[in-house]
Structure formats: structure tokens, C-alpha cells
Amino acid sequence: MDVLGRGKVVATREDMLTYEYDGSADTASPDAVVLPETTADVAAVARFCHEHGVPIVPRGAGTGLSGGAIPVEGGVVMSFARMARILEIDVPNLRAVVQPGVVNLHLSTAVAPHGLYFVPDPSSQKACTLGGNVAENSGGPHTLAYGVTTNHVTGLEIVLSDGTIARLGGKAVEDEGYDLVGTFVGSEGTLGMVTEITVKLTPLAEDRRTVLAAFTTMDQASETVSAIIASGVVPAAIEMMDNLSTQAVEESVHAGYPLDAGGILLVEVEGVRDGLEDARERIEAICRANGASSLRLAATALEREKLWAGRKGAFAAMGRLAPDYYVQDGVIPRTRLPEILRRVNEAAASRGLRIANVFHAGDGNLHPLIVFDLRKEPDALRRAQEAGLEILAACVEAGGSITGEHGVGMEKNCFMPLQFRPDDLAAMRRVKDAFDPAGLANPGKVFPTPSRCREFSLGAVR
Amino acid sequence: MGGLRGGQPPSTVAPLAFLPYPNADAPSEDLIARCVHCGLCLPTCPTFAVLGVEMDSPRGRIRLMKNVWEGRLGADAAAFDDHMNTCLDCRACETACPSGVEFGKLVEGARSQIVAARNASLGERVIRFVALDALLPHRRALAAFARFSYLSKRLGAGAALRAIGTVSHAARRLAGLLELVPDQAPTSEGLPRTVAAHGTRRARAALFGGCVQRAVFGATNAATARVLARNGVEVTVIEDQTCCGALHAHAGERDGARALARRNIAAFERAGADVVVVNAAGCGAALKEYGWLLKDDPAWHDRAARFASTVRDATEYLAEIGLREKPGPVRAKATYDDPCHLLHGQKVREQPRALLAAIPELTVVPLVEADWCCGSAGTYNVTRPELSRQLLERKVGHIKSTGAELVVTANPGCLMQIQSGLRREAPAVRVVHLIDLLDEAYGAS
Numbered sequence A: 001m002d003v004l005g006r007g008k009v010v011a012t013r014e015d016m017l018t019y020e021y022d023g024s025a026d027t028a029s030p031d032a033v034v035l036p037e038t039t040a041d042v043a044a045v046a047r048f049c050h051e052h053g054v055p056i057v058p059r060g061a062g063t064g065l066s067g068g069a070i071p072v073e074g075g076v077v078m079s080f081a082r083m084a085r086i087l088e089i090d091v092p093n094l095r096a097v098v099q100p101g102v103v104n105l106h107l108s109t110a111v112a113p114h115g116l117y118f119v120p121d122p123s124s125q126k127a128c129t130l131g132g133n134v135a136e137n138s139g140g141p142h143t144l145a146y147g148v149t150t151n152h153v154t155g156l157e158i159v160l161s162d163g164t165i166a167r168l169g170g171k172a173v174e175d176e177g178y179d180l181v182g183t184f185v186g187s188e189g190t191l192g193m194v195t196e197i198t199v200k201l202t203p204l205a206e207d208r209r210t211v212l213a214a215f216t217t218m219d220q221a222s223e224t225v226s227a228i229i230a231s232g233v234v235p236a237a238i239e240m241m242d243n244l245s246t247q248a249v250e251e252s253v254h255a256g257y258p259l260d261a262g263g264i265l266l267v268e269v270e271g272v273r274d275g276l277e278d279a280r281e282r283i284e285a286i287c288r289a290n291g292a293s294s295l296r297l298a299a300t301a302l303e304r305e306k307l308w309a310g311r312k313g314a315f316a317a318m319g320r321l322a323p324d325y326y327v328q329d330g331v332i333p334r335t336r337l338p339e340i341l342r343r344v345n346e347a348a349a350s351r352g353l354r355i356a357n358v359f360h361a362g363d364g365n366l367h368p369l370i371v372f373d374l375r376k377e378p379d380a381l382r383r384a385q386e387a388g389l390e391i392l393a394a395c396v397e398a399g400g401s402i403t404g405e406h407g408v409g410m411e412k413n414c415f416m417p418l419q420f421r422p423d424d425l426a427a428m429r430r431v432k433d434a435f436d437p438a439g440l441a442n443p444g445k446v447f448p449t450p451s452r453c454r455e456f457s458l459g460a461v462r
Numbered sequence B: 001m002g003g004l005r006g007g008q009p010p011s012t013v014a015p016l017a018f019l020p021y022p023n024a025d026a027p028s029e030d031l032i033a034r035c036v037h038c039g040l041c042l043p044t045c046p047t048f049a050v051l052g053v054e055m056d057s058p059r060g061r062i063r064l065m066k067n068v069w070e071g072r073l074g075a076d077a078a079a080f081d082d083h084m085n086t087c088l089d090c091r092a093c094e095t096a097c098p099s100g101v102e103f104g105k106l107v108e109g110a111r112s113q114i115v116a117a118r119n120a121s122l123g124e125r126v127i128r129f130v131a132l133d134a135l136l137p138h139r140r141a142l143a144a145f146a147r148f149s150y151l152s153k154r155l156g157a158g159a160a161l162r163a164i165g166t167v168s169h170a171a172r173r174l175a176g177l178l179e180l181v182p183d184q185a186p187t188s189e190g191l192p193r194t195v196a197a198h199g200t201r202r203a204r205a206a207l208f209g210g211c212v213q214r215a216v217f218g219a220t221n222a223a224t225a226r227v228l229a230r231n232g233v234e235v236t237v238i239e240d241q242t243c244c245g246a247l248h249a250h251a252g253e254r255d256g257a258r259a260l261a262r263r264n265i266a267a268f269e270r271a272g273a274d275v276v277v278v279n280a281a282g283c284g285a286a287l288k289e290y291g292w293l294l295k296d297d298p299a300w301h302d303r304a305a306r307f308a309s310t311v312r313d314a315t316e317y318l319a320e321i322g323l324r325e326k327p328g329p330v331r332a333k334a335t336y337d338d339p340c341h342l343l344h345g346q347k348v349r350e351q352p353r354a355l356l357a358a359i360p361e362l363t364v365v366p367l368v369e370a371d372w373c374c375g376s377a378g379t380y381n382v383t384r385p386e387l388s389r390q391l392l393e394r395k396v397g398h399i400k401s402t403g404a405e406l407v408v409t410a411n412p413g414c415l416m417q418i419q420s421g422l423r424r425e426a427p428a429v430r431v432v433h434l435i436d437l438l439d440e441a442y443g444a445s
């Protein structure tokens, strides 16, 4: 491809081997990889691909957990690794303008001297890009109190699959016309490429308290979550881990996570200094009332950092248990937590699978991680997917949804009919067709594809 | 998932088309299996930061190693060689990885297979022979080379070579090597065999002298002995020790590394000290990994592991036993740059900082990206001069913005590299080994 010039294209078979995967269990080979450096580069590639009918698959850091960045129908993978500049930090207006390849944490670090940060903090924030966050509408432990990515993006520059460059929104929160920013956030690259993002910045909290509570059973931990929410205290984060996750995490960070607990909660409150102690005491009292076997307050910033490093590295620490994992992302009403967690564990156990649970309990956003070794159990992935299907069906039945933050991608597109009726999907399809009539923007994602979803007889589960 | 739904799984080519790993030093499938391709290590990788491509990231490199096992890539492929050797072996990715992937072992394993699989070109073989077999293991030859280099540098040979370098690749590489020669004159002043502990003896340490340091950093070794002695440690310097083999291992020459390891283990066993103290981070990391290096040698494995467990970096050891004598004041503004093989290779982070904090009146300011490679990385500045230069410039930029007049580090390779970077940019800033600084501080008390 001479559209871009030397050095911006990866086209050897050997090098492209490293663009077959992301953070999920899926793989597929690209036909070429491009590394644009400007919006003009992106548009040039899009025009070329449009002319030749070639799909484009945007890629951020490839930390996605639903196969979003995988070229399942071949085509060009467009990596945004070289569009990683922070273009503007507008302190008075609490805005920043960034390129999509900027790493989430790098933005927060860059604005920290101004006492500001970017709220959405996916556990992968050290690595994932803002383009990926926008595409997946990512959340994180601290989005419980402050909302997910869509609540923190006010403007976008986009390039459609035919090369059209458009600007949506801006620095202001309200805008006339359709809320196309809202439409684009969470569209998983299926409407086009994001080439510039205007985000909201938020003042850092004055202070915080981080409490680690250990329980004998997951049930007790779950009851505690419901009780905290019901009490009216609004923590910044409530995260939960079961024993297996805790083992893997503690081995990785040595933060003093209790290894004998059946379930643990990491609860954080933040805000103005007055009142924090009061909130902490109320939370600790609720934990005790629900049978907490131990309570620990992070005494120093370093201790807090370590506890969070453990929680945020939890998925990746699964490599200590087994080489492969399959993670689901269902959402449920928080009151149903104990009951659904039991069903989750049964779904895995009945298929002879090991399961670890580490998740955003405050949001009711489950992350059951089924761990296995494909080298030793070649059919484990299939069994894990079956268990996943059963888990998601349980979530939908309980009034929840099939994905909280990891997106649908090619991992859950076949499960969409669990949650949406054919007409719902058809309405969504029309939005897709309006932006991408040629169907070249990240094809094979989000919508069920007849060829690949045939094997899933969802009727049986419903 | 592709397989299940009949999508487009990655193309598989007939396994026999590609050369498999030639021997047991290959990066093992079990170590590779630790990687869950989460990508959390990507932003800590200097080569990924500069080049922005997945095949020059830790995750990409591990995937390529896996692809060789799967028969989708040859161990002799030029691309495999390129990406494994563009890696700095800085191991920043190891520190970042929540899954505990031991990347250093993986990449050194991969390189050993490249060496075994490919007939290196004649020029490459000559350079490897001169550097790895003729110079490093032989102290006198190295000392002679160092003196020659120091002299030729003073005579302006670097500039001359660089001028020739525009036409000759070899001259450019030599000029690069010359740049690295430190400003101080080489001292191969022999250390006495034993330096007695001051006061009651707390332990007996054998000093690992290294090869490069002995030739050009004799003074740092003498300082290490003095600082240890002041703190109640008797120091012996044994004569029959040799090069640690780190550069061999980094270059994939594992048999060479093993031969050196066996000589060192035997020599230090005879010395019978409580600890082996080393002041070069690169050597220390290599010594601590002798057990792994000799894992498949039943006669040596246990001895190697036992030896490895007695090895301490000088800063690690001093912090562990605690300074018995308080250093004198040093009135200066300093900053500390972590050597990769100390921080990432040996996980020694707080100890050097604690020692610095123990020096009265020394102001220590943090250095941005102190945990990043300076581009020295063994012979990297010679094999990948352009990338090495970019990393060095980045490092120098951060150093300049601290306003420090003193850059403290704990590894001769980093010291030389940073010195060569500052020479042009900020000649007033001094680079010093932490142990030399401590020794000076004691001198001042």
C-alpha cells in the first residue's frame, strides 16, 4: 500500500502474526496493518479501502476482552499506537483534547499537576487507549460514583469508512441536534474510526479512605454490598474478589490480601476531608454486622496503591493459575448478587471448570473468569463458552444485561438475541447502515452473523 | 473462539516448512503459557514506545516465540532474529507483568536458538569472537583494550573514526564503543587479597570483581571494599574468578556463559565467604541466575543454585546489614537512575534510595522514568545505535529537567552510557556509582 508511504505499513507475514490477537481468547489474521500518524492518514486509508471493498479494524492497545480489535473477516488492522499525543489541556474549562492512541493513565498523569484526572479507570488503564475506551464505553472501579466513559466525553472527530471526516460535539456539554457523540461512544469501531477525543477532566478528591474487608463466604460479602448501597453511603468503588482470585493477586503484588478469606471487598470513599471518617465508620460497621472476619484500613498512599495494583492486575494475574481464561461481563441488579453468584459457580463447576470471580460489585457488574489450559484440555474453551452462555442467560433473566463494559465484539455477538428482540437489533442495524453503508467498519462484530452464530441455538436457553 | 464458530482462524502452514527450536535452551512452552496477552506491559516497553509496533513489544515477542513452537515461524527467520535482538533485555516488562512472566529467561532462550539456528555471517562471527571470547574472559587483554581506548579517545580518535564512519560501518561501531569509555583513566590497581573489617567482624564477603569493571572500574571495586570494611565486613578478592557471562547470555551464547559460570562457582566455593558482593547490576543479575543457566546440568545445578543464593548487589547488601558508620555530608543535588538489571532484574528498588537518604545534606530529587532503560543494555548501543541514541536522549532530557548536578546509578554500563550522553548536553553534570559516592562521603566524615 503506497497510500501512506514507508514505515507506516506492516505487511510481512511474520510481523502480522502479532496482530492476530487482543486480550480475549479470539484470533484471526489481518491482510495488512497500518500505523497512521494523522487524521489525513486515516482518511486516506479509509478511501483506499472503500474503493477496494476492504474491511478496516481499528486497534488501540489490544487489551479488549471481546475480540473487538481482531480482524475476523480479514482486512486492514489500523493501529492507533502512533497517534498518541495530548493535543490540549484546557484547565479553566476542565477539558483535554487527545489523539485516540493516548494511554488512559498517561492522560491522568499529565493533568495531575493541575489537580485533575480523567475519571474512567478501567483496570487496564496503564495500557488501554482512550480510543479503545470510547469504542467500548469502558468503565472501571471508580465509575460507580461518577459514570462511565460516555459521561466524560463531549466531542469527537471521526473518520467514516468512506473517508469522510466529521466533527461531533465539542467542549460544551449540550449540543444541538442528534447526540451523535453518545451514539459513537460504545460503537466498538463498527461506525467508523475515532481520530480525536475531547474529554472532561475532574478535580481530584481532597482525600480518601480505602478499606479491605474479609469475609468467610462470598454470600456475606454480597450481602454487605447490598447493605452498603441501601445505607445511602455512596462509595467511590466497591470491588469484590473470591478466594481463587485473591490467591493469584496476592502472589503478584504481596499487598497482604488475606488468603484464607472466602470473599473480600475493597471499598473506597472519597471527597472532602470532613465526613470521610464518618463514612468509613459506617461502612466498617456494616461490614462487621454482616460477619466480616477482618477489616483493614490502608494507612499510607503506598499501601492503598498496592491494594489497587492487586485488584487492577487481577485478570492478568490469572496466568498464575492457568494459561488461558475466558471472562464474562454480565450485569445484574445488585440485590440478586448472592443468588446469581451461586448460579455462576454452578455453571462452571457442573462442567468441570475452575472459576475465579473478581468484579465491580458496586455496579453489579460480574466478571466470572473461567481458567483452563488449552494444551491439556482442548475442549475447555467450548465448555467455558457454554457456561458463559448459561451465566449470561441468568443475568438477563434477573433483569440485567450481557455486557457491562467489555463490549460485545465477536465474543458475545451470538448472544445478542438473549437480550434484544429482532426488531431491536434491526433498529440498531439501521444506525450502523447510516454511518457505514458499505459494511466495512469492523465487520463481524456486535451483530450476530449468520455464518458464525448458527451453532448457538439460543431458543433452548431462553 | 474462531474454531468453534468456523470464522477465520489464523492460517496454519505445514509445520515442516519452518525450523523448530534447535535445543533445550529454547524459551519453554510453560514460561510462555504464563502470558495471558493482556497487554499491561506494553507502555513500559521502551522499544514499543519508540517504534509503536506490536512485534517490538513484550507481548508480541512472546507471541512470536509461541509461533515457533506452533510451527508457524522458523527459529531461523530473519524477522524473529530482528525482534528478539531489538529487545533491550531490560526486563521492564517483567516488573509490569501481574502474571509473573519471566521475560528475561524467555528472550535469552530465544536468542540462544537464533544463534544455534543461524550460521552467523563472517563479520558477525569475528566481532563476537573478539568481544566474547578474546576480550571479556581475559582481564589483561581487556585492560589493554581499555587503556588503548582511553588513549585513543584522548587523542581524538573518536572524531576521526566517526568521520570515517560515514563510509564504513565497522568504524562507526568502533567509534560508538569509544564514546562509552569513561572519562576517568583506567585503573587496574590491584586490590589487596583481603581487606579487614573495621571493628567487630559482622560477615565475610567475597567481592565479585567483574571483567569490565576490573579493567576500567578498578577504583569502584576498591571503594566497595572500603565501604564494606567500614561497616564491619571483611572483604576477600579472589584471583581465579572470571567474567560473569551476562553478555554471553544476552547474546544467546549460552554454552560460553555456562563455561564461565562453572569457573566462577568453583572459585567462589573455594573462598567460602558468607556472601558474594557485586557492584555491577548486570553481573549481579547474571550471577543470581546461575541456577537457571545450569538447570539442565545435573552435576552443577545444585551448586549453581546454592552459589546464586549467596549473591547480593552491594547496595542491597549494605541496606540489608545497615550502615554501622554514618557517612559524612555531601552538599549536592542528586538524582538516582535505576539500572534495569538491578530494578527489573533483581527487584532492588528501595535499598539504593535508602543508602542515598543516609548521606547527610544530600538532596535527592526524583527522576522521571528512572525505571527506563538508558539504551546501554549490554552491547545494544553498538548493535542498535539509532534506538540506543533515542533512548539516551530521552534519559538525558529527563536528567536535565531535574536540575541535579549529580546522577547516581549502580552499574558501570549505565554509568558509561549516561556519561557519554551528558558529555555533549550537560558536561557539568557528574555521573557517579552509588558506592563511589558513599566512599567519598565516608572520606569526608
Ligand SMILES: Cc1cc2nc3c(=O)[nH]c(=O)nc-3n(C[C@H](O)[C@H](O)[C@H](O)COP(=O)(O)OP(=O)(O)OC[C@H]3O[C@@H](n4cnc5c(N)ncnc54)[C@H](O)[C@@H]3O)c2cc1C
Pocket (backbone or CB within 6 Å): A022, A023, A057, A058, A059, A060, A061, A062, A063, A064, A065, A067, A068, A069, A080, A100, A121, A122, A123, A124, A127, A128, A129, A130, A131, A132, A133, A134, A135, A136, A137, A138, A139, A140, A141, A188, A189, A190, A192, A193, A194, A195, A312, A313, A314, A315, A316, A405, A406, A409, A442, B038, B039, B040
Ligand atoms: C487486565 C484487564 C483489565 C480490564 N479491565 C477493564 C475494566 O475494568 N473496565 C473495562 O471497561 N474494560 C476493562 N478491560 C477491557 C479493555 O481494556 C477495555 O475495553 C479498553 O477500553 C480497550 O482499550 P484498547 O485500547 O486496548 O482497545 P482495543 O482492545 O485495541 O480495541 C477495543 C475496541 O475498540 C475499537 N477501537 C480502538 N481504537 C479505536 C478508535 N480510535 N476508533 C474506533 N474504534 C476503536 C476496536 O476496534 C475494538 O473494537 C480490561 C482488560 C484487561 C486485559
Ligand code: SF4
Pocket (backbone or CB within 6 Å): A316, A319, B034, B035, B036, B037, B038, B039, B040, B041, B042, B058, B059, B062, B093, B096, B097, B098, B099, B100, B101
Ligand atoms: S507479559 Fe504479562 S503483562 Fe505482558 S501481555 Fe503477557 S501477561 Fe500481560
Ligand code: SF4
Pocket (backbone or CB within 6 Å): B044, B045, B046, B047, B048, B056, B057, B058, B061, B086, B087, B088, B089, B090, B091, B092, B093, B094, B103
Ligand atoms: S525486556 Fe525491555 S525492551 Fe525487551 S520486551 Fe521487555 S520491556 Fe521491551
